[in-house]
Amino acid sequence: PRNVQAHQGVYHADPNHILAIGSSTGGVEALLTILSGFPKDCPATVITQHMPASFTRSFAARLDRTSNVNVTEAVDGAVLQAGHVYLAPGGAAHLTVVGGRCRLVASDPVNGHRPSVDVLFESVARLGRPMTGVILTGMGRDGARGLKAMRDAGARTFGQDEASCVVYGMPKAAFEAGAVERQMPLTRLAPAILESCAAKGAKTTVA
Template sequence: MTAPATVLIVDDSMTMRALIRNVLRNDPGIEVVGEAANPFEAREKMKALDPDVVTLDVEMPNMNGIDFLQKIMQLRPTPVIMVSNLTAPGASATLEALEIGAFDCIAKPGAGSNTFETLPGLIKEAAQAKGRLVKRRGRVAAPMTRTAPSARAPHEVTCSPTGPELIGIGSSTGGVEALTQVLAEFPADCPPTLIVQHLPAAFTGSFAARLDRLCPARVSEAKDGDVLRPGHVYLAPGGGRHMVLRKAMQPYISLVADDPVSGHRPSVDVLFASIAKNFKGRSSGVILTGMGRDGAQGLLEMRKGGSRTLAQDEASSLVYGMPRVAYEIGAAEKRVPLARMTRQIFA
């Protein structure tokens, strides 16, 4: 019998700790081994209990969750799930945590909602990824300053006449860090790029803004009717509508409130299928780290339509779910390490 995933709950609110504990206690695959009201208490309990997963509040007195997360990733890499309020400051801080190396984020429950329903499954996935976090030792968030095109080194990625005319990217757990690394190397004149990253609705606008400060290309949260332009990256808004590529006089974005597909809305499958249907020119499809199988079928449709298709390899994926399925069903032509992904996209 597989041992249960052990969890340490870190939150300054006794009520919130109780809520998390009550959600987890009914799952036989999870054991809550401890609780802590602040990072200093949590540090001692991590040493004593060696939990598989830590749930961590973002806003706490004395030392906030971001500072504590940096210490965890530098000194004792452990899967951490951030538990955040859906406020603008909370969203920004949570995204910084994901870039540092947090496994995923989940919103604190609001009035009439229970956002913790997915927490047990997320914790069990995080526990399986514990060994992968050793390689993250010493990592810190990337500086949020735009890279000036004129300052690029000669070896950096450039567009070519034979490269893609359109790029689609899908990602989930671990994708915030992966996308940050991939897009930081995108040229300022990149082809129009459409991205679906599974995130709560309140986080996608902040994530787009952070990417825009980091990347040479312009990054924005997609809006219904946006006409695709070179040098622009469009991030699907979270929570409610699929992002679909349409083509009239010019390709444009349509946001559609259809049912979830592959368990998600927006869905990578929906985006990729629309690219396969409405864009017959040269395009590339990419699936990065993430749980589940969203995007695999859509990527297969892109490949059948003549697009170049890539998947992140297992060694560099925080969660080798979406890329694995894409490769196994023949949707991805090749598996590529994250460090070489941007060069492969533009090769």
């Protein structure tokens, strides 16, 4: 049974809004923190966390168990829906979004990673839909270019601040590239993300 304390009040996600999150070192705990603050009606969410193939399915199950939202390992062709979170499977492919569906693309590593955050973010930037991008703790630069593409395409973008990161590599690179609109502590990210993804005109209360 789920016994997570979610945000109080009524929340309505914009059904067209896509939330994309990228993370690496330290991302497991960061994602647990953010998703534990999401209500059942969260925005359709796609996540690339750098993680070996043997761990992503069990991590998706853990996120599902410890949050109010439905979290699964992404499968090719899955239709994005509010209240659902799709985690990139590790190893053989990159997670992308095409036409409102998850697509797994088997190609070379990007920035030394497969799946790559840049590949996910760049695919979301091309959708022409309301979108929000978030870059969390991690080593290296993966995600900076893609988050900049999202911001240039009109997305709201957030970065985890240095003090709350395990490794302030990916968020720093994205911030320095001009990709991050707002940088904030991990504990403040969930409310800010939900506000960004809320349906226009909805009365939304976030803690």
